[in-house]
Amino acid sequence: MPANTKFALKMGVATRVAFGDALLELARRDDRIVVCDADISKSTMTHKFHQEFPDRFFSCGIAEANMVAIGAGLAAAGKIAFVSSFSCFVLNKGFEQLRVTVAYPELKHFIVVGTHSGISIGEDGPSQMSIEDMALTCALPGFRVLAPADEVAMRALVKEAAYHGNPVFLRAGRPKVPIVYENGGEFSIGGSNTLIDGSDVTLMACGLMVAEAIRAQELLEKDGISARVIDLYSVKPLDRETIARAAEETGALVVAEEHLVDSGLGVRVAQVVSETAPAAMEFVGLTGYAESGPGGGLLDKYGLRAGNIAAAARRAVERKRVG
Amino acid sequence: MPHKKSLEELQALAKGIRRNIVKMIGAAGSGHPGGSLSAVEILVTLYYDVMRHDPQNPSWPDRDRFILSKGHACPVLYATLAELGYTPKDELMRLRKLGSIYQGHPDKRFLPVLEASTGSLGQGLSLGIGMALAARLDGKDYRTYVLLGDGEIQEGQVWEAAMFGAFHKVDNVCAIVDYNKIQLDGFVKDIMDLEPLVPKWQGFGWHVIEVDGHDIPALQRAFAEAAATKGKPTVLIAHTVKGKGVSFMENNPKFHGVAPTPEEVEIALKELA
Ligand SMILES: Cc1ncc(C[n+]2csc(CCOP(=O)(O)OP(=O)(O)O)c2C)c(N)n1
Numbered sequence: 001m002p003a004n005t006k007f008a009l010k011m012g013v014a015t016r017v018a019f020g021d022a023l024l025e026l027a028r029r030d031d032r033i034v035v036c037d038a039d040i041s042k043s044t045m046t047h048k049f050h051q052e053f054p055d056r057f058f059s060c061g062i063a064e065a066n067m068v069a070i071g072a073g074l075a076a077a078g079k080i081a082f083v084s085s086f087s088c089f090v091l092n093k094g095f096e097q098l099r100v101t102v103a104y105p106e107l108k109h110f111i112v113v114g115t116h117s118g119i120s121i122g123e124d125g126p127s128q129m130s131i132e133d134m135a136l137t138c139a140l141p142g143f144r145v146l147a148p149a150d151e152v153a154m155r156a157l158v159k160e161a162a163y164h165g166n167p168v169f170l171r172a173g174r175p176k177v178p179i180v181y182e183n184g185g186e187f188s189i190g191g192s193n194t195l196i197d198g199s200d201v202t203l204m205a206c207g208l209m210v211a212e213a214i215r216a217q218e219l220l221e222k223d224g225i226s227a228r229v230i231d232l233y234s235v236k237p238l239d240r241e242t243i244a245r246a247a248e249e250t251g252a253l254v255v256a257e258e259h260l261v262d263s264g265l266g267v268r269v270a271q272v273v274s275e276t277a278p279a280a281m282e283f284v285g286l287t288g289y290a291e292s293g294p295g296g297g298l299l300d301k302y303g304l305r306a307g308n309i310a311a312a313a314r315r316a317v318e319r320k321r322v323g
Numbered sequence: 324m325p326h327k328k329s330l331e332e333l334q335a336l337a338k339g340i341r342r343n344i345v346k347m348i349g350a351a352g353s354g355h356p357g358g359s360l361s362a363v364e365i366l367v368t369l370y371y372d373v374m375r376h377d378p379q380n381p382s383w384p385d386r387d388r389f390i391l392s393k394g395h396a397c398p399v400l401y402a403t404l405a406e407l408g409y410t411p412k413d414e415l416m417r418l419r420k421l422g423s424i425y426q427g428h429p430d431k432r433f434l435p436v437l438e439a440s441t442g443s444l445g446q447g448l449s450l451g452i453g454m455a456l457a458a459r460l461d462g463k464d465y466r467t468y469v470l471l472g473d474g475e476i477q478e479g480q481v482w483e484a485a486m487f488g489a490f491h492k493v494d495n496v497c498a499i500v501d502y503n504k505i506q507l508d509g510f511v512k513d514i515m516d517l518e519p520l521v522p523k524w525q526g527f528g529w530h531v532i533e534v535d536g537h538d539i540p541a542l543q544r545a546f547a548e549a550a551a552t553k554g555k556p557t558v559l560i561a562h563t564v565k566g567k568g569v570s571f572m573e574n575n576p577k578f579h580g581v582a583p584t585p586e587e588v589e590i591a592l593k594e595l596a
Contacts (some may be wrong), residue, residue: 039474039507039514048509053546060479061515062444062506089443093478123353123419125427127394127442291433293421 007214009178015207016115016172018151020045022158023082025284027053032109033162034079036071039263043174044115046083048081068094068112072101076112080162087114087130087171091161101139102167111161112137115172117147118258119286119302120208122175122295135263137169138236144189145236145264147171147257149210150322152181154232155190171207171235172196173258175295178211192239199227201313201320202253204245206265209223209256209284215306216254220313227313244276252280252316256309258299261285280319282312306315328371331537336406337367341568343402343415345539349588350421354427357578358472359399361503361536361563365473366403369468378408381436387465388454389519390439392447393501393558394428397579400437400513409436425491445478447471452488452556455496466550467496474506477515488556489528498529498558501536503565509576516540520560529558536561568595 014017029035029048034056041047042061050057060067064085071083082092091098091114102110117130137145144166148154154172161168168189185193195210196217197256203213210231217227228250230242246252253273255266266283273279290302299305328336340363348354363508366389370376381495391400400420405412409425417423424433428442438448451469458465471481488496502520504511511517524531530552534545542561549557565579566572572583583591 006422037508039477041508043507059508059514062474063477063479063515065479092443095378123351123427125419125430125442127428127430128438232588291421291430292419292427299420 007180008178008182009214010182011176011212012151012179014173014176015148015151015154016045016174017286018154019113019115019158019170020048022155024048025151026054026114026159030080032078032080033055034058034074034081036060036067036081036088038062038067038085040085043086044113045158046082046084057271058129059119064090064093065097069101072097072107072110075107076105079248080109082111082113083231084113084115086116086128087133090114091130091133091136097302097304099140101144106142107167108165109162110167111170112168113170113172116174118173118207119290119298120173120175120258120295122298125292126289129290131154131260131289132263133171134171134235134265138268142166143236144168145171146189146207146233147235148233149205149207149231151178151181152179152185153187154297156185157186160187164189172249173208176209182215187233190234190239192234192242193231194228194233194242196227198226199250200226201254201317202228202230202250203256203309203313204230204232204243204253204269205256206235207258209258211307212254212304213309216313218311219306219310223314225313225317232265232269235268238268238272240272240276243272247273247279251280252283252313252320254282254309254316256284256304258304259285261287275276280316282316284308284312324518330539333367333371336371338595340402340406341365342544342592344398345569345583345588345591345595347398347402347415347418348582349585352583353419353582354398355395355580356398356572356583357505357565358393358396358501358503359450360567360569360572361565362396362399362470362501363567364497364539364542365470365501365561367398368539368546370403372543373546374468375465381409381570385463385465388438388467389453390441390447390451390467391429392397392441392469393444394441394595396430400429404436409459410434412589418499443591444475445480446473448481448484451496451572452493455493456491457496469496470497471499471500472506473500473502473504473511473517474514476517482563485524485527492554493556494553496556497546498556500558500560501563502560503563505565505574505576505579507579524558528555530555531558531560533560533562536563537567
């Protein structure tokens with residue numbers, strides 16, 4: 001991706017929709033692919049797979065913990081298992097199973113797909129909002145954690161995940177999101193994409209916060225602040241080199257995520273920065289459970305917008321200046 | 324405590340609550356009408372006839388407890404609590420709006436009168452049994468009622484709770500399964516069949532009563548039998564119709580989690596006139 005292209009950020013489809021389509025495409029070429037879903041396939045978008053490949057789809061009922069271990073069994077016996085539900089249900093209810101039947105035996109070809117991540121799901125409210133999922137999955141040794149920003153990234157990462165040698169958590173969202181990678185992009189587990197170059201501060205984000213970071217860069221430009229924007233879609237493992245370089249070259253960093261700020265992408269980046277090139281850091285994310293309301297209104301109310309990222313960037317730049 | 328009502332009065336209340344469910348979900352533009360409408364008579368019978376409680380004194384320590392384990396059906400609970408005077412009626416139309424006390428799933432932070440915040444299925448029975456154990460320890464005679472969805476009881480935790488309840492002889496808890504035969508993706512028999520359901524609960528040591536979940540006198544008799552059953556917990560298998568009362572929602576999986584359009588609201592309200 002050439003740096004400093006302008007981003008139109010045209011509205012695209014939801015990452016969960018891109019997941020459903022990419023899964024189907026992959027399954028047409030590889031009959032090892034199987035899917036487990038927990039009475040929510042119309043929302044996770046695995047129902048399309050179900051229609052086309054009924055024999056490779058396993059309806060698990062509303063029983064996520066069992067589903068995770070069923071999927072683990074399928075993967076252990078040679079299948080490529082996609083196990084899906086809302087992030088909050090499959091990860092919170094299935095955590096012990098992810099730990100002992102997936103992470104501990106170092107299972108490969110096991111992909112847990114959590115849709116409806118974050119607060120942008122809107123009206124259903126906090127019981128359905130997953131804001132701890134990256135903390136949980138990053139905690140599991142060997143797990144890869146991917147949080148794509150748009151449909152292009154999701155489509156590419158579904159393929160990467162399917163053939164990777166480690167278990168993967170793919171984080172998907174409910175609402176339509178703007179297309180960041182209109183002209184395509186390259187994605188690999190452990191990689192990142194520098195979308196905009198800049199020298200005063202670096203804005204790093206994952207998921208739908210990437211588009212907000214791009215908009216924040218425009219706001220900062222008006223103030224004469226040059227911001228670099230990096231999509232850290234690979235939350236685990238992180239692209240350490242790119243992060244270290246950004247910390248060294250810009251000396252001020254903001255990390256933005258639709259997740260609890262105490263336990264997500266930001267603290268992971270901070271670990272890398274403190275180990276490599278200490279810099280002024282600011283964090284944009286959630287500090288607690290949200291509430292019901294329109295998804296966009298919640299992003300406003302809970303401070304997950306370009307304006308919040310830009311404000312954090314100004315603070316980071318100021319701290320860098322005063323030292 | 325609300326005064327005892329006649330059958331006609333209870334049926335009229337049920338109809339009014341159905342109207343409010345349809346209106347509030349219509350106004351919200353999202354929500355779960357099917358499983359709210361299937362549970363109306365169960366809540367009306369409990370709150371107007373069976374449970375000991377006082378809308379003037381919501382935190383009365385000796386009140387009977389009700390837990391809506393299938394939290395997505397909260398419109399039926401909100402409409403009932405508002406009808407009883409616990410919460411404001413006019414706010415019902417602000418369901419799911421930013422800052423509303425009527426959140427998309429029951430949230431104690433916004434509505435302290437609720438006994439539980441629910442929405443992740445499968446946890447309410449354990450919670451209810453815990454409350455029932457506390458009553459026993461405190462020498463109190465209040466009872467705890469837990470409403471479960473049929474899809475919901477596919478969760479393993481429900482059966483862990485069932486085993487616990489029988490082992491510890493928790494006879495002051497009463498579970499109700501809203502057996503409307505439909506869950507989110509479709510019919511229960513196609514997603515993960517529960518049958519034979521009665522022997523399952525019996526095998527777990529529960530007293531089981533099958534009942535027509537829309538027949539108020541039958542529900543009254545069943546709850547009386549549950550209260551009289553000692554030494555083991557009771558579960559009501561309440562046969563219901565998902566979407567009950569609105570022709571185009573009845574037995575229609577689509578209306579699990581889809582709001583009626585303004586036109587559909589109008590038709591529904593005519594049917595519920
Ligand atoms: C643990 C968990 N998994 C999945 C969901 C998503 N979900 C909400 S309602 C529902 C179906 C519930 O079916 P049922 O219990 O039969 O309820 P009813 O038909 O009475 O509405 C599902 C799967 C959830 N809320 N919690």
